[in-house]
Amino acid sequence: MFDRDRIQTGEESIVKVLMGGKAIVTIRELSVLTITEELGKTTINLTSGKIAVGVAKQRMQPGERLEVHTPNAVAAVRGTVFVVEVTQQGAQGTPGPLAANTLVTCVNGAVDVAPRANLGQGTQLTPFRSVPVVGAFLGNTQSVTVQQMSQKLAGFTAPLVVGVRQGREALINQETNKLMALAAALAPESSEAGTKIQGCTSGCQAQIIPPVGLPNVQSTLKGEKLSNGGFESGSFPPGWSLGGGGQVITSLGAFTAPAGQFMGFISSGPGSLPGSLDPSGRFTQFSTLSQSFQATGGTLYTVKATYNFVSNEYPYWPTLYGGNSPFNDTFNVKIKTGTGETTLTTLSVNSAFTPNQVSQQQVGVAGFSAGGDCATCGWGYTGFKTLTFSWLAPANSGQASVVFEVGDVGDTVYPSGVLIDEVSVLQDPPLYLVQGGATLSRTRPDPLLDYHGGSAAFDSAMVVAGGSKASLAGPLLRATDTNLAAPVSLLSVLPGGSFVSTTTEPLVSLTGGNHAIGTDIAIFDLAGSGTAVDPLTGQTVATDTPLTTGGGLLAADGATITTQQVLRVDAALLEASAPIVALLRGSQLTSASDAIAVSGQSRLTSHGTSLVALDASRLVVSRGALVNVTGGSGLTVTGNLLTLSNGSTLSLLNGPLLSVSGGSFASIGGALVAFGGTGGNLLSVSNNLCGGSCALFGGIPVALLNGATVANVSIADGAVKNPSLGAIKYVSPTSALVSVSGAGSKVTVGGK
Structure with a gap:
């Protein structure tokens, strides 16, 4: 189609329009619209009917925008998925064309909505919210349930059934494939494909249906939530809060920062917090290093860190007690919110080290002092290891913190510590995120994701959160002569989640x-x-x-x-x-x-x-x-x-x-x-x-x-x-x- 062409759909028809590799418009039956493109701005003029619009924010240039104009409303976006519905009022008091009503619903992202007669009287919609514009007046925003959203999106089903591979490459070229994940978010599989999500009651997202064909996109891990995660400021600020003993250093014995010049270090030695402040009651003394960040409820994050756990308890005391030393100093990494905490990893002296992970080198920093020739002078080390976990923010999490803690157990004489570097908290948008008590069910025996040739990149294929379930009759993924890049996982099942395949x-x-x-x-x-x-x-x-x-x-x-x-x-x-x-x-x-x-x-x-x-x-x-x-x-x-x-x-x-x-x-x-x-x-x-x-x-x-x-x-x-x-x-x-x-x-x- 060409600029300013008019599109009018008939009964029982659906049209999809891909625009410049940046957006996709799905047009329902009995709809009328035109699309105009000017420098930095695309305008969709919807006269009547229903459309779903998906905008790939990462493909938009700075200052570039897309707007949907109806007879009485304007919806402006830079990166979102939303639905616009226009109906005509059945009667009015003055002659002329019938006035219009517009309903805008946000699926994900954000969309600004205002009456055309008063653009200053606008509101911003967030996911699972809708707002009517009645005539010249903006109504109140309303929440949309998952069932309502599913019904609304079901009307935008694409005619191409997922799972039918014949003729795909002839129908959809490589550039189209780059946008199919976005298109599929608007178009759940038809009933023939046998996939559905049901039973979600809170904190859910709309269906995330995988791409048809071969999406050729880069990793979308994004939105770093932490400051100074590599400690390259040379100090804990900005960002980090120290409780007890710690210091930003360049080296500890033979260990230097694994990335950049600096790394953080906390110790359970002198300067630590007293055990009376430990909520768990395990530690005689301990230190913590934490940083708060704003977490969006129902969002999946990837938490990363590099660490090296060291202890003056090892090797003498575990050897003396046959591996069951009561002086079992411990290192933890946690995510804390106002509603609870999640422990990402725990290491303890009795099991963390091996005999070849011992140093006699004399060291002393932030209360950690060890080394020398005496029987108890040696210190154990794990060497630098990478910690990576998926964490789903609770529905009403708001403020969250990543917390490192190291503590003495059973004594206050022989300290332990941990070197910390490369800490990050990034958003991970999987192809499928099943959460909030939802059930994803698929009865077809073929793979849920089926790739042939080319390349495909995504962060995670499927993540199933606590209280939710995915049930497949076939495999999760099959790839033939395809180069896959998926840094996080192909399948993650979080605590309390369930994935079942009968294949x-x-x-x-x-x-x-x-x-x-x-x-x-x-x-x-x-x-x-x-x-x-x-x-x-x-x-x-x-x-x-x-x-x-x-x-x-x-x-x-x-x-x-x-x-x-x-x-x-x-x-x-x-x-x-x-x-x-x-x-x-x-x-x-x-x-x-x-x-x-x-x-x-x-x-x-x-x-x-x-x-x-x-x-x-x-x-x-x-x-x-x-x-x-x-x-x-x-x-x-x-x-x-x-x-x-x-x-x-x-x-x-x-x-x-x-x-x-x-x-x-x-x-x-x-x-x-x-x-x-x-x-x-x-x-x-x-x-x-x-x-x-x-x-x-x-x-x-x-x-x-x-x-x-x-x-x-x-x-x-x-x-x-x-x-x-x-x-x-x-x-x-x-x-x-x-x-x-x-x-x-x-x-x-x-x-x-």
């Missing part, structure tokens, strides 16, 4: 392509919220099952994948009947940290032949274990922990195959590693966990740490199956295949 196929399948997915958090991030005492064992275990599926989680065929972590399970139960990870035909996966991490009294149970399976493929774990079980958690594998076939390689660059700590257990019914196929397989292990010599169990080197003894480990013959078809290479005599830390941690390998 027996892998939840995510990648064929070909180069993928950077879960590079901030994990490809699959699963969290629960409840625990209970198991009457059979007396152990406290998680009770939530955030994910249920009939197949494996990740399958790759000739694909290259880079991630922070494949799977993170925290305070949750997970059962798998197929490999969690299956790599085929030249696939390569690189995990920056533990490929599979199980924590917070979780239970991971695998009923398949193998937990991880590689066939003519390669997996690299840069730092950490293939599987890390910690925090009173349990791993039960009926078959093999790892299978390598047809020239496959697993490289553990700085960690073991299996790590068990913090009173956790691992029970492997089959082998630790099974070699197969035509042979030529390699398991390469590099770490210094044993410090000195490792304990050997049937030829398997095991690191016994922090009070663990030979009684904690049972490894039967056959822990390495088909040894003639592969080899295990240990880089040094101190490299361990299995690590067991703590007197209460246990490993059993049946070798069946």
Whole structure:
């Protein structure tokens, strides 16, 4: 169409107009409008009918704007999704054309609305609010329920059914694909596609339907909420509030700031707050570092930080008490709001360190003093690690704070501290955010997201919040010869949420392509919220099952994948009947940290032949274990922990195959590693966990740490199956295949 062309829709028709790669207008039946474009301004003149408008703010130039003019109202936006409806009054007291009524509804973003007769008498609508303009008068704004919004948006259904791939590329070119996520937010799937959201009562957003085709957009993590997150001002201000002892420094011993010149440091030593001020009652003394920010209710944020936990308690006291020292200093990171708090991570002295993470270097800063040659002078360190979590702001959160705290437990003599850098809180808009008690249900057996060729970028595919549920009959995602970039996750289930898929196929399948997915958090991030005492064992275990599926989680065929972590399970139960990870035909996966991490009294149970399976493929774990079980958690594998076939390689660059700590257990019914196929397989292990010599169990080197003894480990013959078809290479005599830390941690390998 051309500038100033008139569009008039007939009965039972819908028209979509894409404008300059910046906006999309969906026009309902029996509507009349014209579109004019001038320098820096686009005007939609709606005479009658209904339209939905989506504006991509990131594509608008400074000063550029879009306005919708009706006979009696003006709606102006820079980045939002909204609906405008115009009706004619049935009668009036004076001759001439019938006067008009206009109703404007904001779906997301913000829209300014004013009567044309009095532009100074305007109001700004926020999401799920509407306002009528009756004749020349602006009415009162009203709230819109999720059910009302769903009904309103249902009228803008697109004729192209999601899931029908034939002819897509011929119908929609690449530039159109860049806007389809925006278009789909206005157009829920038709009933044929079998997807719906229902039952949402509060704090919900409208349906977020994924793009049809291949959106080629950059990551939309945005809106940094913190100031001075890298401490590059050289001090805590602006932004940070210190409680107790702390200082902005450039180095601590051999550790320098991981980014920039400065980093923050807080200590539980002299200058700390007294334990009487600790609401939890755990600490004898402690220090905190916090920063407040404005959080929008129902918005998903990604919280990031780099930290290095250090303690003068280690190694002397945990060793003396066999890994159960009462002097168990602790470091926490939390998000606090007026309605409660969320703990993002907790580290304690008894389980945080290994014998090769000890320094005798003399240091002294902000109350932390350690180092020297005496028995208690050494200090443990974790090294710099990255913390990344998804956090959904409560519906009425308002002011929130990110809080770091470190405290002494059991004494006030031997301090601990934490180095902090690169702290950020960014908004994460996923393709699907199911929250506020909503249920997303899809009955089609094909993947919810299906990509073919090209590239696609988004921050998260799906996030399911507490009290909400997603139910699919098919997989979550399938990509063929597509390059995916999804830094946060493909699936995150927050505490109290539920994701169920009845498919027996892998939840995510990648064929070909180069993928950077879960590079901030994990490809699959699963969290629960409840625990209970198991009457059979007396152990406290998680009770939530955030994910249920009939197949494996990740399958790759000739694909290259880079991630922070494949799977993170925290305070949750997970059962798998197929490999969690299956790599085929030249696939390569690189995990920056533990490929599979199980924590917070979780239970991971695998009923398949193998937990991880590689066939003519390669997996690299840069730092950490293939599987890390910690925090009173349990791993039960009926078959093999790892299978390598047809020239496959697993490289553990700085960690073991299996790590068990913090009173956790691992029970492997089959082998630790099974070699197969035509042979030529390699398991390469590099770490210094044993410090000195490792304990050997049937030829398997095991690191016994922090009070663990030979009684904690049972490894039967056959822990390495088909040894003639592969080899295990240990880089040094101190490299361990299995690590067991703590007197209460246990490993059993049946070798069946």
